[in-house]
Amino acid sequence: MESWQVARLLTEIADLMEIAGEDSGKAMAYRRAARSISSSLIPVEVLAQNGELRSLPGVGPALEKKIREILDTGTCAQLERLTSAVPLTLLDMLAIPELGAKTVRNIYHHTGIDDIAGLEEAARKGILRKVPGIGVKREQKILAGIRRLDLASEGVPLAIARPLALGLLEDLRFLPYVEKAALGGALRRFVETVDQVDILATSSEPERLMDFLTHHKLVREVESRGSRACSVVTTLSVRVRLEVVAREQFGVALLYSTGSRGHLAALEERARSRGLVLGPHGLEGDGASLGAREEDIYEALGLPLIPPEMREGRGEVAAAADGSLPTVLRLGHLKGDLHVHSDWSDGIAGLEELARAAMDRGYEYLGICDHSRSLAIAGGLSVERLRRRNAAIDELNASYGSFRLLKGIEVDILKDGSLDYPDEVLRELDVVIASIHSGFRQSKEEITSRLVAAARNPHVDIIGHPTGRLIGRRGGYEADIDELVAVAADTGTALEINASPDRLDLGPEYVRKAREAGVMLSINTDAHSAEGLADAVYGISVARRAWLSPEGVVNTRPLDELPLRRLR
Numbered sequence: 001m002e003s004w005q006v007a008r009l010l011t012e013i014a015d016l017m018e019i020a021g022e023d024s025g026k027a028m029a030y031r032r033a034a035r036s037i038s039s040s041l042i043p044v045e046v047l048a049q050n051g052e053l054r055s056l057p058g059v060g061p062a063l064e065k066k067i068r069e070i071l072d073t074g075t076c077a078q079l080e081r082l083t084s085a086v087p088l089t090l091l092d093m094l095a096i097p098e099l100g101a102k103t104v105r106n107i108y109h110h111t112g113i114d115d116i117a118g119l120e121e122a123a124r125k126g127i128l129r130k131v132p133g134i135g136v137k138r139e140q141k142i143l144a145g146i147r148r149l150d151l152a153s154e155g156v157p158l159a160i161a162r163p164l165a166l167g168l169l170e171d172l173r174f175l176p177y178v179e180k181a182a183l184g185g186a187l188r189r190f191v192e193t194v195d196q197v198d199i200l201a202t203s204s205e206p207e208r209l210m211d212f213l214t215h216h217k218l219v220r221e222v223e224s225r226g227s228r229a230c231s232v233v234t235t236l237s238v239r240v241r242l243e244v245v246a247r248e249q250f251g252v253a254l255l256y257s258t259g260s261r262g263h264l265a266a267l268e269e270r271a272r273s274r275g276l277v278l279g280p281h282g283l284e285g286d287g288a289s290l291g292a293r294e295e296d297i298y299e300a301l302g303l304p305l306i307p308p309e310m311r312e313g314r315g316e317v318a319a320a321a322d323g324s325l326p327t328v329l330r331l332g333h334l335k336g337d338l339h340v341h342s343d344w345s346d347g348i349a350g351l352e353e354l355a356r357a358a359m360d361r362g363y364e365y366l367g368i369c370d371h372s373r374s375l376a377i378a379g380g381l382s383v384e385r386l387r388r389r390n391a392a393i394d395e396l397n398a399s400y401g402s403f404r405l406l407k408g409i410e411v412d413i414l415k416d417g418s419l420d421y422p423d424e425v426l427r428e429l430d431v432v433i434a435s436i437h438s439g440f441r442q443s444k445e446e447i448t449s450r451l452v453a454a455a456r457n458p459h460v461d462i463i464g465h466p467t468g469r470l471i472g473r474r475g476g477y478e479a480d481i482d483e484l485v486a487v488a489a490d491t492g493t494a495l496e497i498n499a500s501p502d503r504l505d506l507g508p509e510y511v512r513k514a515r516e517a518g519v520m521l522s523i524n525t526d527a528h529s530a531e532g533l534a535d536a537v538y539g540i541s542v543a544r545r546a547w548l549s550p551e552g553v554v555n556t557r558p559l560d561e562l563p564l565r566r567l568r
Contacts, residue, residue: 002218003037003044004163008068010034015091016082019108022285028377032058035220036348039529045071057348057478059322076451089115094134096145107131120146141441145475153542155193156238157472158538159501164238165197168216172242175212177205180250184257188308190541192471192504196231196239198257206244213242215445236491251271252282252291262313263306268384270301270317298419305433309544326549329540335558336433337533338367339410339464339496339524344389345370346378347528351389351396351405357530359403365559367431367524368393372420375437383425390428406430410464415439415446417453419460426459431564433496433524435464436477444478451484455493461564462522462554463488463504465498481510485517492563494520494554499539511546520563522554 011237014030017023036056037044047053048071069076093104093116094357106123110131113119122128126445129136172181178201182188184240185198203209204227214222214230219240228244245253256264271278275285282291283300290296298305303320310316319325341347342354349357351368358366370389371380381389397404408431412420419426419434426432434454436447454460458512466484469476488495495514498505503526506514514521523539525532543553550556554563 002167005039005041006044006067009070009075010037010067012091013076013079013082015101016079016086019090019105020082020086021102021105024377029058029063032346032348033063035528037067037346039531041531046238057343083353087114092116096142099142099145103133116146131281133216138441149365155195155270157193157502158187158190158504159235159471161194161197162501163236164218164234164236167198168197168213168218168240169199171216172199172201172212174447175203175209177208178203181246182254184254188258189260189311190538190545192390192507196241197488198251199240200250200257201242201244202247202250203244204349206554207244209244213240215531217295239345241531247292248289249291250283251293251295251297252280255294255297256280258308259311260313263311263317266313266317267297267301270303270321275300276300307544309541310547312545326547327551329543329548329550329556331540332362333534333553333556334363334523334536334540334554336363336365336367336406337525337527337536338365338406338408338462338497338522338555339369339526340366341410341526341528342368343388344368344379344385345375345381349528349530351392353530354527354533355396355400355403355405357533361533364402365404365406365562367406367408367433369410369433371437372409372411374412374414374420377510380420383421386421386425387428393400406431406564410435411460412437413450413454415442415450417450419454419457423457423459426457429459431462432460433462433464434460434533436468440477442477444480447477448480450482451479452487455484455487455491459565460493462494462496462524463525464496465503465526466495467505467507467510469505469507470502471504476505481506481541482513484550485514488514488519489517492520494522494563497521497523497539497542499523499525499535499537499542500527501535504538504542506542508542508545511548513553515546515548520554521548521552524555 010030011034014027017027023318036058040056047283048068053059053067066076066078069148090104090108093099107113111122113122123139128134128142129139165187169181172178181199181201184200186194187197210225210230214225214232219232219233220235223231223233231241233239268278271283277284282289283297290300295305306316316325343350354366371378372384373380393405393407407429409429413434413436414420436450451463455463466481467476467479491503495506496513511521523543525535527533527535
C-alpha cells in the first residue's frame with residue numbers, strides 16, 4: 001500500500017472512533033500517526049521493512065502493530081470492528097460545516113439517518129429540529145451546509161489529485177520508452193478541484209505505455225483504451241487520462257490541454273491578427289509550423305510565456321501584449337515562511353529540524369506560530385509553555401548567524417472577538433497570526449466582527465486562513481471578507497494565503513480584491529512538518545492566479561524589511 005492509503009485508513013479510524021463516542025485522545029493519536037506517515041519522505045512500506053516505523057512521531061508499539069496489519073491485509077481489526085458498528089456513510093456527513101462527530105452521533109442515535117441524502121430530506125421536512133440540541137435555526141444551517149458542500153465537492157481537490165499525478169508522472173518519466181511527459185489540464189493551472197488528471201507524453205512505444213498505465217498498481221478500473229490514449233480510474237477514485245502525441249506537436253498539445261477556452265480564444269484571435277492560424281495541430285503561417293514547444297508559439301505571437309496559472313481568459317493575453325502583466329511570482333522570491341507549527345503544539349518536527357529545513361530552502365527566517373492555549377486538542381500553549389518555547393528559540397538563534405527563527409503564535413480569535421492571550425503576552429512575540437478555529441456556526445455578522453476586531457488589534461500582524469474553508473470538506477464560515485479587506489487596508493494588517501492544499505485560503509477571488517485595495521498578503525504553508533514547507537508551491541499558484549506580484553507579498557522581503565509590528 002502507498003503511504004497516503006495507510007494515512008487515509010488511520011484517519012478513517014479516528015473519525016469512526018469519534019462518531020462511536022470512543023476515547024478522543026486515542027482518536028487524536030491515530031490522526032497524529034496519519035500526519036507523520038503523510039509527511040515522511042520515506043514510504044511507509046520501506047519504514048516497515050526496515051523496522052523503523054517507530055521513528056515516526058506519534059507511532060508507538062500499538063500503532064506500529066496496526067500499521068503493519070494494514071500493510072499486510074489492507075485493513076485492521078480495529079477498522080473492521082468500527083465499520084461493523086458505525087455505518088461508513090456517516091463519515092460523509094462530517095464534511096458538512098455544521099456537523100462534528102458528536103452531532104453526527106446524536107442525529108444517528110435519534111433518527112437512524114446515516115447518509116447526506118437522508119439528512120437533507122430530514123432537514124427539508126423539519127425532522128432534524130426535533131433532535132435534542134439542534135432546533136430550527138441549526139437545522140437551516142445544516143441545510144445550507146449541505147448546499148455549500150455540493151458546491152465544494154465538484155471535482156477532486158488539488159490536495160488529492162496533484163500528489164497522485166506527480167507520482168504517476170515520475171513513474172512514466174522513468175520508463176526508457178518515454179521521451180517527454182507533463183501534466184496538463186486544469187491541474188496544471190492549479191485549479192482547486194479538477195474533473196480528472198491529464199497527462200501528455202511522447203513515446204517510441206505508445207502501446208507499451210498504454211499497457212504500463214492500465215496495469216499500474218494504483219489503477220482500479222480501465223474506462224477506455226486505444227493505441228495512443230487511455231482513461232483509467234485509480235484506487236483513490238481519481239480519473240486519469242493519458243495521451244501520447246507526436247514530438248512535433250507536444251508543445252501545442254500541452255497548450256490546448258492547459259488553457260481555458262477564454263485563453264485559447266484570445267491566442268487564436270491574436271494569431272489571426274498576425275496572419276497566422278493557431279489550432280490544436282500547431283501555429284501555421286509564412287510556410288512554417290510550430291508545435292513542439294509552447295515557448296516558441298508564444299514568442300511567434302509576440303508574447304512572453306504566460307504561466308499556466310494565469311491562463312484563465314481574464315485579459316492575460318492583452319496584458320502580456322502591452323507589458324502590463326505583473327512580474328511572475330516564483331518560489332525563489334520567498335525569503336521565509338511566517339506560519340509553521342512545531343512539536344511544541346501539534347506539529348511533528350522540532351525547532352531545530354524546522355530551522356534546518358528552512359535554511360535548506362534558502363530562507364532567511366521562519367515564523368514558529370504554534371497554537372494558543374484555547375485549542376487544547378492541538379496542544380495549545382499555556383503562557384508558561386509559550387515562554388519556555390520562546391527561550392528555546394532564543395537559544396537556537398544565538399547559534400544560527402544570519403538565519404532567524406521568529407517567535408510567533410497562531411492566536412485564536414475567541415467567540416466574543418477577544419484574543420486567546422492578553423496584549424502583554426502578544427507584545428513579547430515577533431509575529432502574531434490571528435485565526436478562527438471555533439464558533440463556525442455564528443452568524444455572518446458575528447464572524448465578521450471577530451475577524452475585524454482581530455485586524456484592528458495593534459499586536460496582530462496577519463489574519464490566518466480568513467474564510468476557514470477546507471476544500472472538498474467544508475465551505476468555511478459565513479464572513480464578509482470584503483469588509484475584512486477594507487479594515488486590513490486601513491490598519492495595515494496582512495491577510496494570509498494559506499498554502500496548505502486543503503485550504504488555499506484566501507482563494508484567488510479574494511486575493512484579487514485584497515491586491516486592488518492595497519492589502520499585503522502573506523504566503524504561508526501552515527506546515528506541521530519539515531516536509532510541509534514544500535507546500536509553498538500551492539500558495540504561489542494562488543498568488544499567480546490572482547496576478548499578485550512579489551511586491552504584494554509580505555514574506556518576499558528580507559528580515560530587516562518585514563512589516564511586522566514588533567520588528568518595525
